[in-house]
Amino acid sequence: MQFDTQVKTAVYRWTVETTKPPTVVEMSEVVGAPARDVRESYRRLRASRVLFLEPDGETIRMAPPFSGVPTQHCVRVGGREYYANCSWDALGIPAALQEKAQVSSRCEQTLEPIRIEVGREGPEPVPVVAHFAVPAAKWWADLVYT
Amino acid sequence: MLFFRSEERVNEWCRSRGLPRRPIIRLDQLWQLAVAWYENRLRPDARRPGPDEMRRIFAGIGLEGPFWDPESDEFG
Numbered sequence A: 001m002q003f004d005t006q007v008k009t010a011v012y013r014w015t016v017e018t019t020k021p022p023t024v025v026e027m028s029e030v031v032g033a034p035a036r037d038v039r040e041s042y043r044r045l046r047a048s049r050v051l052f053l054e055p056d057g058e059t060i061r062m063a064p065p066f067s068g069v070p071t072q073h074c075v076r077v078g079g080r081e082y083y084a085n086c087s088w089d090a091l092g093i094p095a096a097l098q099e100k101a102q103v104s105s106r107c108e109q110t111l112e113p114i115r116i117e118v119g120r121e122g123p124e125p126v127p128v129v130a131h132f133a134v135p136a137a138k139w140w141a142d143l144v145y146t
Numbered sequence B: 001m002l003f004f005r006s007e008e009r010v011n012e013w014c015r016s017r018g019l020p021r022r023p024i025i026r027l028d029q030l031w032q033l034a035v036a037w038y039e040n041r042l043r044p045d046a047r048r049p050g051p052d053e054m055r056r057i058f059a060g061i062g063l064e065g066p067f068w069d070p071e072s073d074e075f076g
Helices: A003-018 A024-031 A035-047 A087-097 A136-141 B007-017 B027-038 B051-060
Strands: A060-063 A074-077 A080-083 A101-106 A113-119 A129-131 B002-004 B024-026
Touching: A003 A024, A003 A035, A003 A060, A024 A035, A074 A087, A087 A101, A087 A113, A087 B002, A087 B027, A129 B007, A129 B027, B002 B007, B024 B027, B027 B051
Parallel strands: none
Antiparallel strands: A074 A080, A074 A101, A101 A113, A129 B002, A129 B024
16 A cells, blocks of 8 residues: 555544544554654645645644534534534535434524434435535635635 | 525525625535545545546536536636
8 A cells, every 4th residue: 555545544544533633643653654754645645635734734634524623513423523624524424434423513694503413325304505605616725714 | 615594594694794695505415415525535545536527426416517617717
């Protein structure tokens, strides 16, 4: 397995198990490689749009659909609580894990809570829509805003 | 990519911020997007869809036009 694939796979496994993306040091121990090599791998994975990093160039802000920071989109799967980057990713977490989930979010206009039960075949019907404010060609220009 | 209770709430939110109203996606469409994008994301050979795949995924659930074209320059 190529090193970047090894790192990517290990990042996702770590995130699934701990609910937070790993630091460079943590990943360095997992893959048995120097931190410098992991840091460079993170940057290549950012360039190929697999990971999104903080401005420090090494902290994982997003391993889509998982968020490295708390957001308004909380996804409970079993006894674990993950944060998602957006409405799409909130459903992306149960899709990736192929597990049932409860999504807790909010209506951005009224701030009232929104709760969505997601089964293996998809979400139960509730009065909720998603608004995509940014066109597809611009998503990675400002991914946090998107 | 935010949740709202209804199309009316989206319209209010856009008006209050002076933002253009852009596409509204139903929950079942959002689930189809989530599955298409992330179903295999945890596998070692997973990769992000390329532009042609993205167009096919979007078109498959009725999302077509420049807004959904990952290579469109229509929006500046």
